[in-house]
Amino acid sequence: MYQINIHEAKTHLSRLVEEVALGEEIIIAKAGKPIAKLIPLEKNQSKARVPGGLKGQIRIADNFDGPLLESELALWNDAPIFPAE
Template sequence: MLTVNMLEAKSSLSRLVEAVESGAESEIIIARNGKPAAKLVPLEGAKEKKGVRLGLLAGKYPPMSLEDLNSTNDEIAALFYGSDD
């Protein structure tokens, strides 16, 4: 548990919020004249909403080679540009 004075908290709020948000600090106490006045803690569930993890669908679809992926290029092009039939 880190304790900082009001002036330090005011001048480095972004750094303090990042420390709590990242889990480097579980909570930060902000003191006024040496007496605890406020507590900075992370919001519940905020960590899950921070970003999107890549690879969430890994293993949910069958593997596909580059040839398989490109095999429908002509069909897709015909749908966009019309067929030459």
């Protein structure tokens, strides 16, 4: 990771994007004060999921897959697909 001033970043944006695509992180500064950080997009999108992360937080009703009431069944079968607004 290194720091670059905003004027130089504007001048060399294509090169900076190539470096970031290869995994480099770059701080952009204005008057010596960091104001932005260029990071690879892929690095942020691929956070690992933890199996069982929601364990105990989701409750499924005992009759979840039980038969529907006649009124519920009518809603599924007879209701319009796109209700009027």
